[in-house]
Amino acid sequence: MKGLLVVLVCLQLAQGAVRISLRKGESIRDKMRAAGVLGDYLRHIKFDPVKKYQPSKGSVVREPITNHLDSSYFGEISIGEPPQKFSVLFDTGSSNLWVPSVDCKSPACFNHAKFKANDSATFTPGGQSYTVSYGSGAVTIVLGSDTLRIQSITVTNQEFGLSEDEPTQPFYFADFDGILGLAYPSLAVGGTATPLEGMLEQNQLAEPIFSFYFSRQPTYEYGGELILGGIDPGLFQGDLVWAPVTQEFYWQVALEQFAIGQSVTGWCSQGCQAIVDTGTFLLTMPQDYLESILEALGAQETSYGYAVDCNGIQDMPALTFVFGGVQLPLSPSAYVLNSNGYCTLGIEVTYLPSPDGQPLWILGNVFLKEYYTAFDMANNRVGFALSV
Known part of the structure; x- marks a missing residue:
């Protein structure tokens, strides 16, 4: 039976599973150390070590398990029509998709790609504003909907967040622009539809499964793979x-x-x-x-x-x-x-x-x-x- 499963999976991968190559950037921790700001930052966040584990209240959704100081495996997606490209962290510890907005004035947004809503013919504004709190700081987002593309995967009317405010440290030092969450819908801020829900509902996955491979010797060009729709x-x-x-x-x-x-x-x-x-x-x-x-x-x-x-x-x-x-x-x-x-x-x-x-x-x-x-x-x- 296990042998049959392997054969079927191989066929599924060939027929429709999508490979996303992951790149490995320099650790944010190492970048902050080189910039001389790591020590002060670490001392500051130790003042309230359990803040990131407090339960959600109202419009605040807390993701307690993302360590942005070292997370540096990321891949490419696009949003809008015509497509606007972004590097995102594919995160099984959260459920929302967000990228920086052109309206974001935070220093952390200055050196990252920003979504231009007026340049997309398929963008629909949502208007709702939420705060997503990570262990390393809070991101304020405004919801909207547009076409999400990940290689051959296309999800229309996908809800996503446009960040209007991001903490300078450590997001300024991140190689990725935003985050694409892959956890359960119950974790999504505002009860919005997750990218995985959109993929499943619009029949964009060969099978309802995804998998990760991280290289033991990653480089910037190749850090591993995310396979959507198979193993x-x-x-x-x-x-x-x-x-x-x-x-x-x-x-x-x-x-x-x-x-x-x-x-x-x-x-x-x-x-x-x-x-x-x-x-x-x-x-x-x-x-x-x-x-x-x-x-x-x-x-x-x-x-x-x-x-x-x-x-x-x-x-x-x-x-x-x-x-x-x-x-x-x-x-x-x-x-x-x-x-x-x-x-x-x-x-x-x-x-x-x-x-x-x-x-x-x-x-x-x-x-x-x-x-x-x-x-x-x-x-x-x-x-x-x-x-x-």
């Missing part, structure tokens, strides 16, 4: 391990166990949750366990992260996640970031538990570079397989 078995080894979605909000699944080296921690004995988020670069973990993992990995907290000895990386233990009864190890070479000889853990803290009270992890690009990931909308499940 590519040529990009992973063995079979996909499927985990059912536990809450149709983010792509959230149950984490059954977590081990450091050969030692199962027991941290998930009463259950853990993991959000799979392509808009987060780092691996985030429950705050209660931070001290234990820093001790086990020999890391020291600094103003720029949790530092480790670059010469000792090969002796550090693997971090192993268990989904669907299958162990998915993360080697130290994957979770340690080496920036010009300065090594830090690709780990930060998740300050609050998941909505059901269980410890919450977020699997960002540090994890996803190692594991090809498929998002099955028809069966509400996420699949993992070791990337090639």
